[in-house]
Amino acid sequence: MKKSWRKTITAVCMGTMLFSGNVYGADSSQDLMAYTDNVLSDGSLIYYFEEVAITLPADWQGKFEIVTTDNSAAFYHKASHEKWQEKYGEDGGKLFTLSCTINHDFSELPDFTYIGFSEDSVMNYFMIFPTDFQAYTEDEAVAAEFQQMNAEIDFVKQNAYMLSEGAPVGVPASGSSADIGAATTVPGIPGGNGSSDTSDFQESQAGYTGSWVQVRGKFELYLPSDWESVDLDEEDQANDIYFAAMSSDQNAILVAMSMNLTDGYTQEEIDAELAEGNYSSLFEVAQDAMAQQGYTVEKTETINDIPCAFFSNEDDYGIVFMDQSDSVMEVVYLTGGDVRNNDTVQAMLHSVRWAG
Numbered sequence: 001m002k003k004s005w006r007k008t009i010t011a012v013c014m015g016t017m018l019f020s021g022n023v024y025g026a027d028s029s030q031d032l033m034a035y036t037d038n039v040l041s042d043g044s045l046i047y048y049f050e051e052v053a054i055t056l057p058a059d060w061q062g063k064f065e066i067v068t069t070d071n072s073a074a075f076y077h078k079a080s081h082e083k084w085q086e087k088y089g090e091d092g093g094k095l096f097t098l099s100c101t102i103n104h105d106f107s108e109l110p111d112f113t114y115i116g117f118s119e120d121s122v123m124n125y126f127m128i129f130p131t132d133f134q135a136y137t138e139d140e141a142v143a144a145e146f147q148q149m150n151a152e153i154d155f156v157k158q159n160a161y162m163l164s165e166g167a168p169v170g171v172p173a174s175g176s177s178a179d180i181g182a183a184t185t186v187p188g189i190p191g192g193n194g195s196s197d198t199s200d201f202q203e204s205q206a207g208y209t210g211s212w213v214q215v216r217g218k219f220e221l222y223l224p225s226d227w228e229s230v231d232l233d234e235e236d237q238a239n240d241i242y243f244a245a246m247s248s249d250q251n252a253i254l255v256a257m258s259m260n261l262t263d264g265y266t267q268e269e270i271d272a273e274l275a276e277g278n279y280s281s282l283f284e285v286a287q288d289a290m291a292q293q294g295y296t297v298e299k300t301e302t303i304n305d306i307p308c309a310f311f312s313n314e315d316d317y318g319i320v321f322m323d324q325s326d327s328v329m330e331v332v333y334l335t336g337g338d339v340r341n342n343d344t345v346q347a348m349l350h351s352v353r354w355a356g
Contacts, residue, residue, distance in 0.1 A: 055159035083136035105278035116162035222351035252336035262327040304353040
């Protein structure tokens with residue numbers, strides 16, 4: 001799914017650029033684990049990531065190194081890490097890892113500290129601590145230095161915080177998922193505290209005269225009669241855009257896109273990728289794909305028996321859901337003007353139903 005996920009993100013980004021001219025959300029190249037550092041007045045070391053600050057003891061200066069990925073930053077005891085790599089080619093010497101994810105599966109980890117939730121990236125931030133002794137023990141001096149640093153881990157736990165809140169809000173590693181829920185509100189994430197409603201569409205309540213339009217032969221939307229379909233060129237279709245329609249005043253456009261998240265993968269490979277990414281379903285993968293593009297995933301709602309997630313940025317508003325085979329990610333969004341607060345837009349999105 002890694003290959004498909006990357007393709008999905010590219011498709012979502014391309015579709016937005018093709019039809020709205022600009023991507024109004026966070027920069028798609030935004031690196032949540034990019035950081036700057038500083039020394040505080042007491043000598044402690046503070047690392048400012050995109051949305052989180054981590055403070056380290058003053059005596060750690062020069063004794064650690066950071067290895068980052070898209071959603072994590074691992075802090076290693078430098079001497080142990082170098083020795084492990086030199087002799088065994090392994091990444092030993094880990095002190096802790098800062099990580100972020102859209103879901104809550106980290107609550108099952110044996111040793112973690114929850115930091116907080118970002119409404120901007122729709123990410124939960126937490127720190128993971130090794131349950132085994134990571135020091136390079138074949139060198140007594142190196143092992144002793146690691147042990148001294150590891151003894152100060154509580155300082156790190158107590159001094160990690162969300163930049164938006166400006167104060168430490170760490171939850172103890174023994175905290176339950178209920179503690180996490182009390183610490184933050186997670187809009188629209190299954191298992192979180194965001195709203196999750198159920199609704200059934202009625203044509204009489206749409207507020208406009210319309211007709212049903214079938215997309216890919218898979219699902220239908222009830223669109224205003226004065227909206228006209230847009231001809232798609234080869235570039236649009238190459239970016240998995242299957243349908244588009246424009247309002248009569250040409251101020252708003254609706255775009256429907258699809259992406260198969262399981263193409264080329266066996267069920268065993270899919271299950272393994274879900275486990276590796278801490279996802280409980282492909283629906284979560286779809287939501288995460290939108291979040292990675294800078295959209296805010298606002299809520300989940302079951303519309304006409306279809307579980308949907310509403311997402312938005314400054315100028316776009318839409319839904320993402322999985323098809324009936326639970327393999328294809330369907331994206332329907334509108335762009336142009338204040339689409340989020342438009343009753344007609346709300347009615348169109350809430351009309352989605354499986355093709356009969």
